[in-house]
Amino acid sequence: MSMFAVATVAIVIAMALALVRAFAGPSLYDRVLAGNSFGTKTVILIGVMGFLTGRPDFLDIALLYALINFAATIAILRFFSYRQPKRTPAEPSSAATGGSDD
Template sequence: MFAAVTAAVIAAMVLTLVRAFAGPSLYDRILAGNSFGTKTVILIGLMGFVTGRPDFLDIALLYALLNFASTIAILRFFSYRRSREEAA
């Protein structure tokens, strides 16, 4: 059962990577990267549950926080850059 769930999460991660590399716009690529990070958090939590190591959940929470902060930082950077280009 867990092998099937793990395979499904990995398949979703592969599809997300395809979207990240072939996304039509920059924001599609950023959101695909965020989605990939979220699926990584799910995979880390799943592996922690399967192996019986609850400390993996702490790692997953830390990774989720880093994923959120980096996505917000990247979006702000590009929105600031776009507003400066429009002003010039």
């Protein structure tokens, strides 16, 4: 059981690291990737938490989260691929270079 406890701590640390990337940016794709990997960490955390508390049924929920996370990331990225050619000159290529923050 303590194996799962150690794994939980490691996953939480990995979540914090992904969070740092989401805070710092700087480019748009860094944030998309941070969000996606954060979702993956959430999936793993829920799975491990299920085994930690002795209820592996949580694995089903983790699977559904993986599906949602995948679909959301695809949706976000498709959004930008659709919008990219229609960029107005008022905002020059802020998406193409990734919209650096500050």
